[in-house]
Amino acid sequence: MSDNLRTRFLSTSLIVGFFLLWEVLCIILNVSDLVLPRPSEILVTMYNRFPVLWPHILQTLSTTLIGFAFGVTIGVALGVIVGTSKVAYAVAYPLLVGFSSIPKVAVVPIFVLWFGSGTTPAILTAMVICVFPIVVNIATGLATTEPELEDVLKTMGASRSEILWNVGLPRAMPYFFASLKVAITLSFVGAVLSETVASNMGIGFVMMTASSNFQVSLVFAGLILLALMGVILYAIFSLLERRITGWATRGNDIAIT
Amino acid sequence: MNMTSNIPAPTLPIATPETTPASVRARSAIELQAASVVFGTGETAVTALSPTTLKMASGEFLALVGPSGCGKSTILKLVSNLIRPSAGVVLVGGREAAARKLRIGMAFQNPTMLPWLTIEQNVMMPLKIVEPFKRSYRQDKKGAFRDRVHALLKQVGLGDFANHFPWQLSGGMLQRSNLCRALIHEPDLLLLDEPFGALDQFTREELWQIMQDLYLDRAPTVLLVTHDLREAGFLASRICVMSARPGRVISDEPVTLPQPRDIATIYSPEFVEMTQNLREMIAQARSS
Ligand SMILES: Nc1ncnc2c1ncn2[C@@H]1O[C@H](COP(=O)(O)OP(=O)(O)OP(=O)(O)O)[C@@H](O)[C@H]1O
Numbered sequence A: 001m002s003d004n005l006r007t008r009f010l011s012t013s014l015i016v017g018f019f020l021l022w023e024v025l026c027i028i029l030n031v032s033d034l035v036l037p038r039p040s041e042i043l044v045t046m047y048n049r050f051p052v053l054w055p056h057i058l059q060t061l062s063t064t065l066i067g068f069a070f071g072v073t074i075g076v077a078l079g080v081i082v083g084t085s086k087v088a089y090a091v092a093y094p095l096l097v098g099f100s101s102i103p104k105v106a107v108v109p110i111f112v113l114w115f116g117s118g119t120t121p122a123i124l125t126a127m128v129i130c131v132f133p134i135v136v137n138i139a140t141g142l143a144t145t146e147p148e149l150e151d152v153l154k155t156m157g158a159s160r161s162e163i164l165w166n167v168g169l170p171r172a173m174p175y176f177f178a179s180l181k182v183a184i185t186l187s188f189v190g191a192v193l194s195e196t197v198a199s200n201m202g203i204g205f206v207m208m209t210a211s212s213n214f215q216v217s218l219v220f221a222g223l224i225l226l227a228l229m230g231v232i233l234y235a236i237f238s239l240l241e242r243r244i245t246g247w248a249t250r251g252n253d254i255a256i257t
Numbered sequence B: 001m002n003m004t005s006n007i008p009a010p011t012l013p014i015a016t017p018e019t020t021p022a023s024v025r026a027r028s029a030i031e032l033q034a035a036s037v038v039f040g041t042g043e044t045a046v047t048a049l050s051p052t053t054l055k056m057a058s059g060e061f062l063a064l065v066g067p068s069g070c071g072k073s074t075i076l077k078l079v080s081n082l083i084r085p086s087a088g089v090v091l092v093g094g095r096e097a098a099a100r101k102l103r104i105g106m107a108f109q110n111p112t113m114l115p116w117l118t119i120e121q122n123v124m125m126p127l128k129i130v131e132p133f134k135r136s137y138r139q140d141k142k143g144a145f146r147d148r149v150h151a152l153l154k155q156v157g158l159g160d161f162a163n164h165f166p167w168q169l170s171g172g173m174l175q176r177s178n179l180c181r182a183l184i185h186e187p188d189l190l191l192l193d194e195p196f197g198a199l200d201q202f203t204r205e206e207l208w209q210i211m212q213d214l215y216l217d218r219a220p221t222v223l224l225v226t227h228d229l230r231e232a233g234f235l236a237s238r239i240c241v242m243s244a245r246p247g248r249v250i251s252d253e254p255v256t257l258p259q260p261r262d263i264a265t266i267y268s269p270e271f272v273e274m275t276q277n278l279r280e281m282i283a284q285a286r287s288s
């Protein structure tokens, strides 16, 4: 427990130290606000402009989460199909890995072309960008299930769907949650990217306009908000992961008395 | 059957539900007709079981002994329909194994507990999957079924470990949970693959007793694979010896000692003679 506390203390002081160093260096080197505003200025801007920023924060969060939800649904469905069928796995897996290495940024202009600018392309980008890691992980989790575990259920006369529900899916959960952490971050990146390119809402849009108006501290305020949101989303899913798939890591807490 | 054991019998918490119809039970429980198993093809083909013919009546307790790698586990997998015979026929309850005429309980050689479930949930799994328990699983899993699992775990000395995860148990404890999972749904046909292998002598003898009482009480058909000749002699009503790989049955003898037997029987002259004979047979089977 004390180890845990120490780690937390260290990582907190690292973050605080980073911002302090930034502040101090800006003052010592006399850096212009137009190049790199000080953290304190950014905070003030964030506080003053918060009423304006708030709807944009909500916009970015909701497009991310909606796109992510679609992505997870599609990803899980595809992953189950690919993971449970040997043929589908052999045929589709290389294809999937190939697809997932395409830079998804490239789809943004296409979505804009099809759906105009705004919320729709942002949601679609968030969705497309997070589907592949989920499919690949679910499929891997299912396909690598030990046959012995399935045999246990087979001797009981379980149907294929019972085996999937009771062995395959629980077995794939650690893979699934590992991919969720990655996927939520990707969705977020996708949504912001699309907002930056083609939207009049969202933090990405705010940063874009602020930068063309030389409101540098607002740009940085946006950046820090994004970082915060990204970290929070990631943290939520890591927490979920730990709660649900604790069995895979075996909480190796040996009591010392 | 009777329960005239002179040892205080720990009773299983059993409320007998509808069992397999008598018409099915009357037929032979297991019938292997020249069944053989070959794994792989071409150069890498391994004959796991050469054509084997074996018949088991309903209610029989057959112990299968033989050198390692001779195909004992393979026979169990044939009967539980995990693998199909490469040639020959496997009938269970008078029908193809795939028809699942009998309710099967199987304890694997390696106790494969599902790592994401507690021992209680693992042992309860058959009640979730197998009819007629499946029907009332939702209502009973927190009540009657749970009590039943706990009582059984307690009987094998795992009462305190119901809520532990498999990786928190020792090898022998896992084997006992494995046995519980094979028994919990009161199968008509018990397939046990060295279920007492990793246990100390005393725990083992205790479980032999439990096993014998259960057998005499419910009269399931039992196919037990074991390396322990005393275990075979103590529990079985018939012992089959298999030859070395690729195996086939080379000896098939009934055990004439009256049941129920008591642990002291093991040291009686007839018993010792019987195990001696078996031992020699296996020694020959190994060297040939
Ligand atoms: N999946 C498999 N693929 C290829 N060969 C196999 C497979 N399973 C078993 N075998 C082979 O079949 C033979 C019989 O195996 P089996 O597991 O039935 O032996 P066993 O009699 O149970 O031995 P033991 O007493 O050591 O458990 C072995 O020689 C093994 O090499």
Ligand SMILES: [Mg+2]
Pocket: B072, B073, B074, B109, B193
């Ligand atoms: Mg074996």
